[in-house]
Amino acid sequence: MTATKTVTPEVVREHGLSEAEYEKIKSLLGREPNYVELGVFSVMWSEHCSYKSTRAHLKKLPTKAPWVIQGPGENAGIIDIGDGDVCVFKMESHNHPSFIEPFQGAATGVGGIMRDVFTMGARPVASLDSLRFGEPSHPKTRHLVAGVVSGIGSYGNCMGIPTVAGETAFHKSYNGNILVNAMCVGLARKDKIFYSAAKGAGNPVVYVGSKTGRDGIHGATMASAEFNEDSEEKRPTVQVGDPFTEKLLLEACLELMATDAIIAIQDMGAAGLTSSSSEMADKGGAGVEIDLDKVPQRETNLTAYEMMLSESQERMLMVLKPGREAEAERIFRKWELDFSIIGVTTDTHRLIVRHKGEVVADMPVTSLSDAAPVYERPFVKRTPMTGEPGFDASRPVMDSLVRIMGTPDMCSKRWVWEQYDYTVMADSVQRPGGDAAVVRVHGTNKGLACTTDVTPRYCRADPYEGAKQAVAEAWRNITAVGGVPMAVTDCLNFSNPEKPEAMGEIVAGIEGLGEACRALAFPIVSGNCSLYNETQGEGILPTPCIGGVGLLKDVNRMASLAYKREGDAIIVIGETGGHLGQSVYIREIEGKEEGACPPVDLALEKKNGDFVRTLVESGTVDTVHDVSDGGLLVAIAEMALAGGIGATLRMNYEHDRFIPVFFGEDQARYVIAVPEKAADAVIARARKADIYARHLGYTGARSDGGEPVLQGVGLPPVTLARLRAAHERWLPEYMAGKS
Amino acid sequence: MKSAVVVFPASNCDRDAAVALEQITGTKPTMVWHGDAEVPKDVDLIVLPGGFSYGDYLRCGAMARFSRVMADVIAKSNEGRLVLGICNGFQVLTEAGLLPGALMRNANLKFVCRPVGLKVEETQNVFTRRYDAGQIVHFPVAHGEGNYVADEDTLDRLEGEGRVVFRYAPGDNPNGSMRDIAGILNEKRNVLGLMPHPERVCDPLLGGTDGKVLFEGLVEALS
Numbered sequence: 001m002t003a004t005k006t007v008t009p010e011v012v013r014e015h016g017l018s019e020a021e022y023e024k025i026k027s028l029l030g031r032e033p034n035y036v037e038l039g040v041f042s043v044m045w046s047e048h049c050s051y052k053s054t055r056a057h058l059k060k061l062p063t064k065a066p067w068v069i070q071g072p073g074e075n076a077g078i079i080d081i082g083d084g085d086v087c088v089f090k091m092e093s094h095n096h097p098s099f100i101e102p103f104q105g106a107a108t109g110v111g112g113i114m115r116d117v118f119t120m121g122a123r124p125v126a127s128l129d130s131l132r133f134g135e136p137s138h139p140k141t142r143h144l145v146a147g148v149v150s151g152i153g154s155y156g157n158c159m160g161i162p163t164v165a166g167e168t169a170f171h172k173s174y175n176g177n178i179l180v181n182a183m184c185v186g187l188a189r190k191d192k193i194f195y196s197a198a199k200g201a202g203n204p205v206v207y208v209g210s211k212t213g214r215d216g217i218h219g220a221t222m223a224s225a226e227f228n229e230d231s232e233e234k235r236p237t238v239q240v241g242d243p244f245t246e247k248l249l250l251e252a253c254l255e256l257m258a259t260d261a262i263i264a265i266q267d268m269g270a271a272g273l274t275s276s277s278s279e280m281a282d283k284g285g286a287g288v289e290i291d292l293d294k295v296p297q298r299e300t301n302l303t304a305y306e307m308m309l310s311e312s313q314e315r316m317l318m319v320l321k322p323g324r325e326a327e328a329e330r331i332f333r334k335w336e337l338d339f340s341i342i343g344v345t346t347d348t349h350r351l352i353v354r355h356k357g358e359v360v361a362d363m364p365v366t367s368l369s370d371a372a373p374v375y376e377r378p379f380v381k382r383t384p385m386t387g388e389p390g391f392d393a394s395r396p397v398m399d400s401l402v403r404i405m406g407t408p409d410m411c412s413k414r415w416v417w418e419q420y421d422y423t424v425m426a427d428s429v430q431r432p433g434g435d436a437a438v439v440r441v442h443g444t445n446k447g448l449a450c451t452t453d454v455t456p457r458y459c460r461a462d463p464y465e466g467a468k469q470a471v472a473e474a475w476r477n478i479t480a481v482g483g484v485p486m487a488v489t490d491c492l493n494f495s496n497p498e499k500p501e502a503m504g505e506i507v508a509g510i511e512g513l514g515e516a517c518r519a520l521a522f523p524i525v526s527g528n529c530s531l532y533n534e535t536q537g538e539g540i541l542p543t544p545c546i547g548g549v550g551l552l553k554d555v556n557r558m559a560s561l562a563y564k565r566e567g568d569a570i571i572v573i574g575e576t577g578g579h580l581g582q583s584v585y586i587r588e589i590e591g592k593e594e595g596a597c598p599p600v601d602l603a604l605e606k607k608n609g610d611f612v613r614t615l616v617e618s619g620t621v622d623t624v625h626d627v628s629d630g631g632l633l634v635a636i637a638e639m640a641l642a643g644g645i646g647a648t649l650r651m652n653y654e655h656d657r658f659i660p661v662f663f664g665e666d667q668a669r670y671v672i673a674v675p676e677k678a679a680d681a682v683i684a685r686a687r688k689a690d691i692y693a694r695h696l697g698y699t700g701a702r703s704d705g706g707e708p709v710l711q712g713v714g715l716p717p718v719t720l721a722r723l724r725a726a727h728e729r730w731l732p733e734y735m736a737g738k739s
Numbered sequence: 740m741k742s743a744v745v746v747f748p749a750s751n752c753d754r755d756a757a758v759a760l761e762q763i764t765g766t767k768p769t770m771v772w773h774g775d776a777e778v779p780k781d782v783d784l785i786v787l788p789g790g791f792s793y794g795d796y797l798r799c800g801a802m803a804r805f806s807r808v809m810a811d812v813i814a815k816s817n818e819g820r821l822v823l824g825i826c827n828g829f830q831v832l833t834e835a836g837l838l839p840g841a842l843m844r845n846a847n848l849k850f851v852c853r854p855v856g857l858k859v860e861e862t863q864n865v866f867t868r869r870y871d872a873g874q875i876v877h878f879p880v881a882h883g884e885g886n887y888v889a890d891e892d893t894l895d896r897l898e899g900e901g902r903v904v905f906r907y908a909p910g911d912n913p914n915g916s917m918r919d920i921a922g923i924l925n926e927k928r929n930v931l932g933l934m935p936h937p938e939r940v941c942d943p944l945l946g947g948t949d950g951k952v953l954f955e956g957l958v959e960a961l962s
Contacts, residue, residue, distance in 0.1 A: 153850050157881070158791040160751020244794025247749040334774075336748065421852045421881040423939050424789075426755040440944070555944060 005035045015042035016225060021373060028367040036304045036353065036361045040368065043271035043309060044278065047224035047531050050372040053497035054529045057510045062518045067486060068525055075116040075196060075266060076186075077525025079487045081551050084190050085441060087448060088122035091130075091183035091489040091547040093530035098180040099227070101238040102147025107155040108216075108241040108313055109182040114159060115267035118250050119316060121194040121257050122186030125425060126439045127156045129166040129182050130452040130491070130545045131416075134175035136408050136734055141170070144178050146735065151241075152182070153419040158243035159250070162428050163420035164437035166452055170408040173456075176227055176535025181491040181528075183547040185450055187441060194257060196266035196276075198284035198319040198345050203263055205277070205288060205343035206325065208332050209249050209315035211298035215240045216272070216311025226496060227535040245314040245337070252335040253316060261324035268315040274308045274368075276317040277343070278351050282369045284319075287348035292355040296338040304355040319345055379503035384462035389586045389594040393656040398710075398718045400589050400663070401633055406726035407588050408734070410630055415731040429555050433642065435480040435626055436548075440555050447552035449483030455629070456541035458597035461582045463505040467512030467544050468600040472667060474548030475520050476626040479609040480670060482558045482616035483550030488517060490527035490546055495539025497531050505542040506531075513544060519602035522548070559616045559672075561625035563643030566700025568623065569679035570647060574608045574669030575692040576632060578660025584630045585663035598665050605668045611691045612670045615682065623673035633662035635671050636696075640710055641724055646701035649712030651694075658714065673699055740961040742768040742784040745812065747803040752789030752825065752938065759938035760786070763954040773806035783961045784821040785812055787828030789881075789936060799842060799884045800830030809835060821865060821957065822930040826882055829922070829932035838925055838932045839897070840889030846915025850883040854946065855935060856908030857921055861901045864924055866931045869956035876949035878935035880913050885934040887916035887923075897923055905933050 005011060012022045015038055025033055025041050033041060043049055051058065063071035069086055070078035076090035094109025110127060117124050129152050134141045145168075156163045161184075198205075216239035256262060264284060266276045273295070281288040292307045302310075320328055325341060332339040346352075351368070353361040364371075404410050417432035429447055430438035436451040453473040459466030471488065478485040490513065495502040517524055533540040552558055580586050581595025615621040623643075627635045640647050653661050674682055679695060686693035703709045703717060711717035742760050746753045753770065760768045768786070771778050778785055793802035803809070809831075816822045816837055824832040832838040845851060854877050859870040870876065889897070894917060897903050905922035912919045914934070922933025937950030 150849075157850060157883075158749065158751075158794065160749075160790060242794070244749045244791060244796070247751065247791070418853050419850045421850070423852065423879045423881060423936070423945070424751060424755070426758060426939050426942070426945060429944055 007032060007035055007038050012038065015039065016046060017042055021045060024373065028371055029363055036308060037363060039305045039309050040274050040361060043274055044368040045372050049271055049275055051529055052373045052375050053377050053531060054506060055374050056376050057507055060510060061514045061524045063523050063525060065521060065523045068523055071525050072527060075119045077487060077489055078120065078193060079525060080190065081446065086188050086190050086193065087185060087549060088117050088120050088188055089183065089185040089489055089549055090116050090526040091181055091491045091545065092528040093491050093493060094180045094182060095177060095493065095530050095533060097238040098148055099178050102144045103151040104238050104240050106148040106151030106180050108239040109180050110152055110155040111241045111243060111246050111313055112269045113182045113184040114161065114246065115269065117184045117186040118253055119194065119265050119267045120188065121192050122188035123254060124161045124184050124186040125427065126185040126437060126450055127161050127163040128450055128452050128547065129163065129180065131166065131168045132174045132179035132543060133170050134178065135172040136170055138175045142735060148180055149416050149419055155241055155243045157421045159247050160424050162422045162424050164422050164428055164439060165432055165450055168413045168416050171456065171541060173541045176538060177533040177540050179493050179543060181545045183452060183489060185448060185549060192257065194262060194265050196264050196280050196283055198264040198280040198286050198288065200263065201286060201345050201347040203319045203322060203345045204325055204341045205290065205345060206318045206320055206328065207295060207315065207340045207342045208318065209337055210242060210245050210312055211296040211338055212302065212307055212310050212312045213298045214306055214310060217306060217309045224532055226532045239311045239313050241313050248335040248337055249314055249316065252332050252337055256328050256331050259327065261320050261328055262318055263321055264319040266317055268317055270311065272309065272311045278365055278368045280317065280319065281345065281351060281365045287346035287350045287365060288343055289346055289352045290343035292353060294340050294342040296340050304353065304360040308353065377497050377503045378500050379507050380500040381504040381508050382501055384465065384596065386596045388581055389590065389592055391580060391586060391590050391659055393659060395589060397658050397662055398715055400585065401637060402718060402723060402726045404584060404588050404630055404634060405637060405723055406730045408730060410584060410634065411730040412728045413731060414728060415735055429558065430481060430560055434561050435477040436483065438481055438552060438555060438558060445554050445556065447555035447558065449478040449481050449550040449552060451477040452545055452547050453477060454543055454545045456543045457582050457593060459509065459542040459544065461597040463508035463542050464512040465597050465600060467509040468516040468602065469667060470544055470546045471513055471516035471520065471522060472600050472602065472605045473628055474546040475522055475605065476609055478548050478550035479613050480559060480624045480626045482613060483552045485520065485522050485548055485550040487523050487525045488546055488548055490524055490544060492527065492529045493533055493540060493543040493545060494531050495534040502539055509542055509544045516602055520606060557617050557619055559622050559624040561639050561642055563639050563645040563673055563699045564623055565675065566645055567676055568673040568699040569676045570636065570696045570699060571672050571674065571679060571682060571693055572632065572669060572696055573612055573672060573686065573691060573693050576661055576664060576669065577666045578657065578664040579666045580660050580664050583663060583665045585659065598667050600667050608668045608670065608691055611686060611689055612672065615672065620678060620682065621672050621674050625671050627669040627671060631663040631665050637710055637723055639671060639673065640720055641727060644708060644720065645699050646708035646720055647697055647699050647710050648701040649697035649715060651696050652713055655714060740764045740766060740784065740958055741779065741782050742786060743771045743778045743782045744768050744786045744788055745771045745773060745808060747773045747792035747806055749794055750788050750790035750792055750827065755938045756786050756788040756825065759941045759954060762941065763951060764958050771808060773808050775808050777811035778808060778815065782820060784823060784957060785815065787824040787831050789826030789828060792827055792831065800827060800834040803831045804834035813837060816930050819927065819929050824932040825936055825938065826934055829934055830884065832930060832932045837930050838923060839893045840887055842884050843886040843888050844884050845886050851913045852879065852881040853913065854879050855913055856911040857905045857935060858908055860906050861904045863901060864904065864928045865957055865960035866953055867904055867956060868960060869952045875908055877940065877947055878937055878950055879939050880935045882934055885914040885916065887920045889917065894918055904931060
């Protein structure tokens with residue numbers, strides 16, 4: 001990158017700014033911007049940083065509740081979990097960098113979201129990752145899976161934060177645009193929360209952490225554009241992570257946060273120094289002056305442009321109380337981190353940047369935030385897909401079950417999560433593989449239930465209903481472990497908003513999220529949008545990923561999905577209509593992606609879920625699984641495999657109804673297992689509450705040889721060994737190059 | 740019983756070790772900064788915790804071994820004070836020469852986190868005195884470099900002197916270590932290094948209490 005260039009229309013275009021945007025910049029500044037200023041605007045007005053295509057619609061989301069302390073607009077969202085404890089959490093995408101350079105893209109995605117949490121004063125206690133890859137047969141998929149999983153593990157493990165949940169799924173629409181959505185959950189005290197608003201003039205602006213280099217320049221702009229054949233050249237835009245330094249940074253920040261020296265603090269993420277300085281000033285109603293000569297540099301001859309746009313990792317920007325600089329510096333030097341006073345807050349409301357004695361950038365702070373464009377892009381809402389797909393009713397159910405359990409989406413993801421330390425911090429009460437992870441709130445008996453969910457094929461069939469379903473499933477998963485769902489962080493992954501149909505998916509998706517969050521009292525407190533997930537004109541399935549967090553008042557009153565005893569009654573809560581549209585069964589066994597997606601009745605979700613939760617909270621039930629992908633029989637199989645205990649189903653259905661009943665993906669359902677002597681009482685309780693409950697069978701089935709089996713009326717026995725082999729085999733064999 | 744936990748840059752299981760120690764011994768351990776000159780003079784047990792000290796730069800534990808406080812840790816271990824190295828701590832002990840052998844990259848080249856079955860081979864020492872010889876216990880492992888290697892003479896000596904304390908149960912070796920070795924003692928039997936994490940299995944809510952027995956043995960031995 002040359003030190004400074006003349007700003008020509010070509011240069012403006014290269015910076016991802018439209019002519020109209022450039023005109024607006026000129027009018028805000030009252031003159032032409034220089035090259036540094038152009039760079040600053042290009043990142044701050046990028047889709048990734050400004051949300052210009054979605055801001056108008058995101059306003060419609062419910063973000064408040066009595067337990068919400070901080071909604072969207074800060075580094076992370078915050079909810080009150082009682083006793084002076086708060087939970088701080090957020091999910092963010094790192095899709096484009098991970099496609100280009102999977103290890104570092106994923107690693108820095110994890111690092112970035114952790115910083116967003118601890119910048120608010122919270123010690124991170126859990127990591128989750130929702131991953132979407134292209135079809136397994138695509139030549140890049142294996143490499144991307146290996147890199148991403150390795151990258152996530154390398155960062156999280158070194159940080160010593162357990163990676164406890166997530167999803168890993170495959171679909172050809174992600175062939176050119178994988179999704180890596182990283183979520184972090186942290187804990188803080190209510191009276192020790194740190195915000196980013198840099199209030200007041202004359203306060204020192206301090207840079208701490210790693211030195212600045214040339215990595216990641218224009219990372220934000222890269223994340224705001226589609227890929228084409230030349231995308232590989234974008235590799236220098238991917239940031240490089242150092243989890244060792246971030247661990248030191250975490251401890252140093254928490255140590256300083258134990259004092260009252262900090263006025264404001266924000267991590268340097270996308271658009272690095274530019275975004276942190278301008279956002280902090282903007283929120284505080286202040287101005288900021290920065291001297292780039294004071295920025296710790298790890299390369300020689302860094303230009304002002306490079307320093308303002310660098311996305312070097314593991315850096316924070318703080319505003320301290322005057323006089324506290326030495327105290328703060330002692331802490332950061334102890335942890336062997338760079339510490340430099342690089343500027344001061346002012347009352348001019350301007351961002352002024354100096355380098356080598358000259359002013360190289362000077363603009364109103366609001367020009368970067370409030371004045372950033374907001375687009376009401378034209379949109380067309382597609383007609384939802386309808387109809388019930390045809391299927392061959394004679395296909396043997398149990399053979400189909402075994403096949404489904406071994407498909408890429410449904411198989412065990414043990415290959416993934418055994419590469420993550422999920423037990424560090426000694427508070428992981430429920431580990432990967434369940435409905436939701438549960439992490440004990442350290443030193444208490446409370447637990448945080450965390451999950452990530454979305455069903456993209458539903459969202460393509462019906463973007464509105466599919467988005468509702470994502471929220472409902474996250475809500476169910478938290479409920480299934482006995483938690484009270486409290487709030488959501490979302491990661492909205494969509495394709496090109498400049499195309500009306502894609503914009504229609506975004507608008508409908510946001511509306512669906514809003515309806516579900518409102519009905520379930522599950523507000524959105526933080527989140528992220530990732531648009532332009534499109535390559536050579538092919539966009540991804542709409543993928544609004546929901547990160548849910550809930551609270552268990554007592555982790556000793558918790559449910560998990562494994563069958564625990566032989567002879568338990570298996571009961572389904574919630575009625576099965578046999579909805580096969582957009583089901584895993586139809587896709588994997590009939591080879592079609594057809595039909596209407598299952599409708600979501602939010603009132604019913606709440607009714608059924610609240611009932612199940614009271615069963616868990618009262619200690620009546622300890623075994624629950626929500627029913628989702630694959631339907632009822634898959635849920636039952638998953639419970640059997642987790643517990644190593646078989647099951648006999650004694651449901652009587654007409655044979656031609658088997659497939660819809662066992663594989664339909666009707667929503668608002670849970671399977672529970674309870675000692676037989678308690679079963680009648682549970683069903684009676686359900687009936688009294690006007691909840692559908694049906695006794696399906698019993699746990700504990702064994703073959704003549706004593707092997708645990710899954711079997712039923714009209715369902716020949718399948719050994720758990722055969723199911724387990726199918727379930728566990730696919731992913732390790734695929735990654736070893738064998739399938 | 741007085742204990743200390745050394746904190747290197749990017750140790751990350753120091754809190755876990757401290758919590759287990761406090762819960763089981765009844766006394767809070769002293770957290771000792773790697774840059775200090777010494778550990779507390781009257782310490783009975785020094786714990787080198789798990790983590791990624793110095794980012795595993797060069798080799799795991801290779802840098803931590805030169806931390807300022809290590810001179811005193813070595814001196815005190817030579818005096819006979821007890822030293823427990825867990826995971827990265829075990830790596831530091833081998834780098835410092837307090838234990839023989841080395842911990843190499845896992846055979847499958849990947850980080851692995853899962854519960855493993857361990858056979859308690861040896862109970863004639865302060866650390867495992869409260870287990871039954873031959874007992875199978877379960878601790879979680881979480882490491883990328885837990886593959887214990889040493890030359891044949893060293894391995895024979897370890898076996899011969901009853902210094903292999905924990906061995907992965909048949910079929911349960913997560914990292915390919917030689918002779919399925921998971922944890923060993925030094926000659927004087929006052930230094931134990933092991934890859935699995937006993938401090939993570941001291942609570943039934945977390946999957947078991949097999950680790951508690953190790954710390955209880957220490958309390959008993961030192962009282």
